[in-house]
Amino acid sequence: MKFINIDRSALVVAFKNGVQDPSSRLSTWVGEDCYNSKGVAFLDISENSFNSSICSWLSNLTSLTKLDLSSNSFSGSISSEFGNLVALEDLDLTSNNIGSHFPRSLGNLCKLKNLKLTANKLTRVIFEFLSGFLVCPSVSLVSFDMNFNELIRGLPDLFASLKNMQHLDLAYSSSWGSIPSTIGTLSSLKLLYLHSNKMNGSILESFDQLSNLIDLSLKANS
Numbered sequence: 366m367k368f369i370n371i372d373r374s375a376l377v378v379a380f381k382n383g384v385q386d387p388s389s390r391l392s393t394w395v396g397e398d399c400y401n402s403k404g405v406a407f408l409d410i411s412e413n414s415f416n417s418s419i420c421s422w423l424s425n426l427t428s429l430t431k432l433d434l435s436s437n438s439f440s441g442s443i444s445s446e447f448g449n450l451v452a453l454e455d456l457d458l459t460s461n462n463i464g465s466h467f468p469r470s471l472g473n474l475c476k477l478k479n480l481k482l483t484a485n486k487l488t489r490v491i492f493e494f495l496s497g498f499l500v501c502p503s504v505s506l507v508s509f510d511m512n513f514n515e516l517i518r519g520l521p522d523l524f525a526s527l528k529n530m531q532h533l534d535l536a537y538s539s540s541w542g543s544i545p546s547t548i549g550t551l552s553s554l555k556l557l558y559l560h561s562n563k564m565n566g567s568i569l570e571s572f573d574q575l576s577n578l579i580d581l582s583l584k585a586n587s
Contacts, residue, residue, distance in 0.1 A: 409433040411457070416440070419463075424449045435459040435481070442466035448473040454505070457481040472497015478505050483534075484513040495523040508532035512558065516540045519564075522547050534558040536582065544569055556580040563587050 405426045411433045419439050423432070424446035430453060439461040448470025454477060463485040471477075471494040498504045504526050512534045519542025520535065530551045541563035548557070549571025555578060565587040572578075 404428055406452075407431045411435040411437065413437050419443060421446060423447070426450070427452065429453050430476075431455040433457045434461070437461055439463060443468060443471070445470040447471060450474060451476065453477055455479045458485065459483045459510075461485050463487060467492075467494050469494050469497040472500065475501035475503070476505050479508045480506060480510070481508075482511045482514065487511065487514040488516060488518075492521045492523055495521075495526070498526050501526075504529060506530060510534045512536040512538060514538045519543065520545045524548050525550055527551060529553055531577075532556045535562070537561045540564055541587070542566075546571055549574055552576065554578055558582045559586070561585040 406428050408423075408426065408429060408431070412435070414437070416438045418441040419434065421444050423429075424444060426432075427449055429450050432450070432453060432455070435457045436459065439458070440463065442464050443458075443466065445468040448468065451473055453474050456474075456477060456479070459481045460483065463482075464487070467487065475498070498506070506527050507529050508531060509527075510532070513536075516535075516538045518540070520540050522545040524530070524533075524545055524547040528551070531553050533548070533551070533554060533556065536558040537560075539562065540559070543566040544559065544564060546569060548554075549569045552574055554575050557575075557578060557580070560582040561584070563586065564583075568583070
């Protein structure tokens, strides 16, 4: 996607005239910049070639419930301002080049249900944001994908607050060490992928509590 030098005001008018908007939701879009519109709830800009850092203005879209930024070659770190997106339920950052810093302010996203971080350059540091969820009255996270990353070290024992977790995929993440005991407390878990890592030790006795588990993969570990 490339931005070209055209009359942006005319483009906005043309767009609004060409969209059926019976609820008048576009009425709050004033001026040339859609990112000043608080009413945007869904934004999909996946599969472009931005080759840049993630645009900080996205944090102004405080009504967003779904944000898809996958397959864009985004690099660098995520801004702490993304913690302002408190209505967000789905965040997809799959297939980018995002680095190790994952701000703790993302723990403010208490409504977040689905988080996809597959195929980035994230390290163990990103798990610090999980501790931010401790301020939430309840944590909504149901699905967490972080396979194909570079965790290098063992997984931290920070999963206890994720009581609604049903899908946890940490395969191919270069993790080593033992399985965190708090994973055994995720009683809603249906799918757990920890395969193709360097994890060792025995299967935890606490796994007996995973009565809803349907799909478990621990193959190709140490």
